[in-house]
Amino acid sequence: MSTATNTRTVDPLSEARGRPLSDSVLELLWRLRQASRAELARQTGLSRSTVSEIVTGLLATKLIAEVGDGPSRGGRRPVLLAFQDDANVILGVDMGASHVSVALTDLRGQVLCWRHADHQVRMDPEGTTALISDLCQECLDEAPGAGARLMGIGVAVPCPVNPRFPDRLSEVVLPAWAGFNLPEALSHRFEVPVFIDNDANLGALAEHWWGAGRGLDDFAYVKVATGVGAGYMIRGQIYRGATGVAGEIGHMTIDPAGAPCVCGNRGCLATFVGSESLVDQTRALLDSHPDSLLAGTEVSLRSIEDAAIADDPLATQVMLEAANHLGSAIAGVLNLMNPGAVILGGGLSRLGEQLVVPVREAVMRRTLLSSVAASRIEASELGPRSIALGAATLVLDRALATPSLFPGVAAA
Amino acid sequence: MSTATNTRTVDPLSEARGRPLSDSVLELLWRLRQASRAELARQTGLSRSTVSEIVTGLLATKLIAEVGDGPSRGGRRPVLLAFQDDANVILGVDMGASHVSVALTDLRGQVLCWRHADHQVRMDPEGTTALISDLCQECLDEAPGAGARLMGIGVAVPCPVNPRFPDRLSEVVLPAWAGFNLPEALSHRFEVPVFIDNDANLGALAEHWWGAGRGLDDFAYVKVATGVGAGYMIRGQIYRGATGVAGEIGHMTIDPAGAPCVCGNRGCLATFVGSESLVDQTRALLDSHPDSLLAGTEVSLRSIEDAAIADDPLATQVMLEAANHLGSAIAGVLNLMNPGAVILGGGLSRLGEQLVVPVREAVMRRTLLSSVAASRIEASELGPRSIALGAATLVLDRALATPSLFPGVAAA
DNA sequence: GTACTTTGTTCGCATATTGGACAAAGTACG
DNA sequence: CGTACTTTGTCCAATATGCGAACAAAGTAC
Numbered sequence: 001m002s003t004a005t006n007t008r009t010v011d012p013l014s015e016a017r018g019r020p021l022s023d024s025v026l027e028l029l030w031r032l033r034q035a036s037r038a039e040l041a042r043q044t045g046l047s048r049s050t051v052s053e054i055v056t057g058l059l060a061t062k063l064i065a066e067v068g069d070g071p072s073r074g075g076r077r078p079v080l081l082a083f084q085d086d087a088n089v090i091l092g093v094d095m096g097a098s099h100v101s102v103a104l105t106d107l108r109g110q111v112l113c114w115r116h117a118d119h120q121v122r123m124d125p126e127g128t129t130a131l132i133s134d135l136c137q138e139c140l141d142e143a144p145g146a147g148a149r150l151m152g153i154g155v156a157v158p159c160p161v162n163p164r165f166p167d168r169l170s171e172v173v174l175p176a177w178a179g180f181n182l183p184e185a186l187s188h189r190f191e192v193p194v195f196i197d198n199d200a201n202l203g204a205l206a207e208h209w210w211g212a213g214r215g216l217d218d219f220a221y222v223k224v225a226t227g228v229g230a231g232y233m234i235r236g237q238i239y240r241g242a243t244g245v246a247g248e249i250g251h252m253t254i255d256p257a258g259a260p261c262v263c264g265n266r267g268c269l270a271t272f273v274g275s276e277s278l279v280d281q282t283r284a285l286l287d288s289h290p291d292s293l294l295a296g297t298e299v300s301l302r303s304i305e306d307a308a309i310a311d312d313p314l315a316t317q318v319m320l321e322a323a324n325h326l327g328s329a330i331a332g333v334l335n336l337m338n339p340g341a342v343i344l345g346g347g348l349s350r351l352g353e354q355l356v357v358p359v360r361e362a363v364m365r366r367t368l369l370s371s372v373a374a375s376r377i378e379a380s381e382l383g384p385r386s387i388a389l390g391a392a393t394l395v396l397d398r399a400l401a402t403p404s405l406f407p408g409v410a411a412a
Numbered sequence: 413m414s415t416a417t418n419t420r421t422v423d424p425l426s427e428a429r430g431r432p433l434s435d436s437v438l439e440l441l442w443r444l445r446q447a448s449r450a451e452l453a454r455q456t457g458l459s460r461s462t463v464s465e466i467v468t469g470l471l472a473t474k475l476i477a478e479v480g481d482g483p484s485r486g487g488r489r490p491v492l493l494a495f496q497d498d499a500n501v502i503l504g505v506d507m508g509a510s511h512v513s514v515a516l517t518d519l520r521g522q523v524l525c526w527r528h529a530d531h532q533v534r535m536d537p538e539g540t541t542a543l544i545s546d547l548c549q550e551c552l553d554e555a556p557g558a559g560a561r562l563m564g565i566g567v568a569v570p571c572p573v574n575p576r577f578p579d580r581l582s583e584v585v586l587p588a589w590a591g592f593n594l595p596e597a598l599s600h601r602f603e604v605p606v607f608i609d610n611d612a613n614l615g616a617l618a619e620h621w622w623g624a625g626r627g628l629d630d631f632a633y634v635k636v637a638t639g640v641g642a643g644y645m646i647r648g649q650i651y652r653g654a655t656g657v658a659g660e661i662g663h664m665t666i667d668p669a670g671a672p673c674v675c676g677n678r679g680c681l682a683t684f685v686g687s688e689s690l691v692d693q694t695r696a697l698l699d700s701h702p703d704s705l706l707a708g709t710e711v712s713l714r715s716i717e718d719a720a721i722a723d724d725p726l727a728t729q730v731m732l733e734a735a736n737h738l739g740s741a742i743a744g745v746l747n748l749m750n751p752g753a754v755i756l757g758g759g760l761s762r763l764g765e766q767l768v769v770p771v772r773e774a775v776m777r778r779t780l781l782s783s784v785a786a787s788r789i790e791a792s793e794l795g796p797r798s799i800a801l802g803a804a805t806l807v808l809d810r811a812l813a814t815p816s817l818f819p820g821v822a823a824a
Numbered sequence: 825g826t827a828c829t830t831t832g833t834t835c836g837c838a839t840a841t842t843g844g845a846c847a848a849a850g851t852a853c854g
Numbered sequence: 855c856g857t858a859c860t861t862t863g864t865c866c867a868a869t870a871t872g873c874g875a876a877c878a879a880a881g882t883a884c
Contacts, residue, residue: 036832037831038830048831048832049832049835049872072831073829074828074882075881075882076830076832076880076881077881078830219654242628242631247750248747251747252748253743263779332744336642336659336661338653338655338658339653365677366665367677369660448863459841459843461841461843464863486850487849487862488851489849489850
């Protein structure tokens with residue numbers, strides 16, 4: 001009774017089985033973009049008659065449309081059906097520790113509108129919720145007719161999400177948010193279902209659909225920004241662990257003799273590559289690099305990244321060390337989980353190959369098992385918008401798996 | 413054309429979807445052991461008429477039987493149906509680096525017959541295959557009528573298994589076995605389907621069905637014996653990674669300044685807790701412990717375990733150090749994967765709490781994230797037979813998910 | 825122009841499952 | 855006891871889903 005009607009849990013595991021085959025037609029057409037009924041029949045294994053019937057139903061929803069004839073394959077020319085990417089829009093919210101971003105996307109992950117604001121999210125649930133609502137509304141207002149076509153909102157949060165209680169944000173990471181129900185607030189305001197998940201998980205989801213993880217059902221996404229976190233795709237689905245805290249790579253022990261960490265341990269990855277640590281390291285080295293681009297400036301993670309991109313020797317050195325430590329942790333991920341790829345995201349991935357190459361080298365130094373060492377290690381293809389995009393994709397993902405989530409599609 | 417008809421791949425991912433609901437009746441009755449048709453209808457959500465029809469079919473296969481009336485729930489007394497655990501038998505083969513064990517089980521994981529033989533498996537595919545065949549035959553001969561009721565053979569191998577080519581054993585770990593097709597040989601000899609998987613994976617499966625992992629859909633099993641390996645249950649299924657080598661925990665770096673490992677790296681877990689390392693450590697300490705139980709004996713992993721169980725100070729010290737290093741690696745597993753439990757198996761788990769308690773302490777020292785540190789860490793409940801049992805369970809697992817594998821059940 | 829191919833629809837059929845009716849067998853209680 | 859209600863298991867008609875065959879429309883190949 002207390003949960004809002006429109007707020008959805010993250011992963012309805014119970015419905016994994018017994019999904020009607022007919023649902024896969026829509027998903028397939030989404031993937032193919034365009035196809036004839038006959039082609040859909042061939043690829044789904046359904047009969048042409050069955051596909052015809054399903055297509056008739058989908059045409060009524062306006063999610064697909066007939067768009068003329070295709071080329072003949074030696075007989076009558078097929079009627080092409082096309083998935084209508086603009087039939088609906090989705091809002092994706094990236095709530096960071098100190099910023100909020102909102103993306104309005106179509107059903108192909110195209111960003112139609114983008115809003116970003118710096119805000120101290122951690123301490124201010126009410127203000128943040130109001131800000132998110134405003135940014136969402138701005139996006140909807142900017143795109144003509146978007147309000148009426150909105151099908152859902154996805155939210156990425158910078159803390160673990162327990163799949164069993166997706167509405168409650170972790171009191172450990174965000175104590176001020178205890179008892180505050182962001183999804184319900186958004187669901188009430190915009191009257192659409194709201195889905196929520198951890199930011200690294202949604203980065204992985206975005207890469208799986210649109211980026212370097214396309215075609216891979218098992219890979220890891222490592223987000224290196226203010227903090228470090230990992231998200232996993234396992235068998236094509238986000239993996240959250242038993243209690244939703246899988247991917248806490250930031251507190252892996254890299255060096256038992258390292259510096260103490262806020263978590264109470266020593267030598268955690270976060271103590272080497274967290275933004276605070278990188279800024280400190282940079283400041284300490286400034287004396288011996290008086291001609292660095294960073295000399296005399298207010299050093300921040302972003303300014304270090306920029307300097308490294310500009311080939312500043314000091315910043316490059318800091319990044320190389322960070323890459324080395326990242327490599328140690330990633331070697332552990334490879335040994336334990338054997339992902340098909342490791343995709344590096346977050347602010348540091350702006351460095352591209354400048355980051356990836358030394359990480360690869362560090363991994364090689366730590367894993368000589370040939371099969372493991374062959375794993376792909378790559379930078380994100382999606383850039384800073386990947387988290388908000390992933391949040392929107394969460395909604396799309398659920399809807400294509402369960403078409404009754406689309407407005408206008410009758411529930412099975 | 414080249415694959416044997418009866419050799420099955422490990423995990424037919426493709427058939428995950430569209431499984432007929434009727435199949436779940438058998439699985440449910442297996443879980444419940446006894447239930448009436450009405451009870452099955454309530455729990456599956458199917459109508460009583462449907463369940464009745466399905467039950468009629470299953471009765472004909474002798475997999476289930478009517479076993480009298482149950483207590484009334486306020487009306488007519490229900491006819492109890494019982495799963496017939498002895499309707500079929502399964503052979504589980506544990507092929508280690510230097511031993512072979514075979515278990516004959518019923519459909520409830522009960523070991524009906526057990527055979528064990530030491531053998532240098534690594535270099536001798538032909539001899540090992542013959543030995544396995546003989547041990548299997550002995551088990552079948554010992555149990556009356558077992559030969560006719562055999563439904564399948566599961567095989568655990570001490571190397572990674574690529575799900576896409578389950579028949580080919582890793583040339584890296586077992587070079588002499590390259591091109592040798594063990595499953596095909598067994599399938600031809602016994603004329604039943606043969607399933608194969610890695611030993612740690614099957615240890616995890618056994619714990620999931622019969623041991624400390626019951627009721628947990630996400631946990632890790634760590635096998636500490638001659639080598640160290642991990643098997644994962646993820647969402648109730650074995651997880652093998654992108655290329656089947658997930659769980660290579662033995663080559664995780666514990667200490668970057670540690671001793672060199674055969675893998676070319678330094679400070680791997682295997683260099684601390686592998687049998688060779690433990691034997692070496694023990695020998696080195698023998699001088700300073702002249703009154704140890706191990707003094708003057710041929711030290712082996714097994715004798716160290718025995719001595720530790722007998723509270724020998726030297727052996728205890730070696731085990732404590734091993735537990736400490738194991739804890740480091742397990743802390744990494746907890747941080748990365750957030751399993752619901754970590755179950756310790758293999759020879760060292762004979763120590764029980766003597767091993768588990770120091771491992772827990774070491775983990776606590778390395779993971780202070782409250783949610784992670786709360787993870788259960790336990791010793792295997794199944795003992796040395798767990799791997800062979802898991803191999804047999806692999807067959808049972810597949811058959812309950814796909815009843816047409818049971819002899820006598822018509823294919824859908 | 826003729827023979828073959830491909831597409832999409834229509835229609836009858838097979839299969840799985842449901843829901844209602846019903847008889848058998850029980851309980852609850854005056 | 856007898857009556858009213860419950861539960862169980864079966865039978866049967868109704869329904870939904872998907873398939874295959876047949877067919878007309880539209881195209882290609884030569």
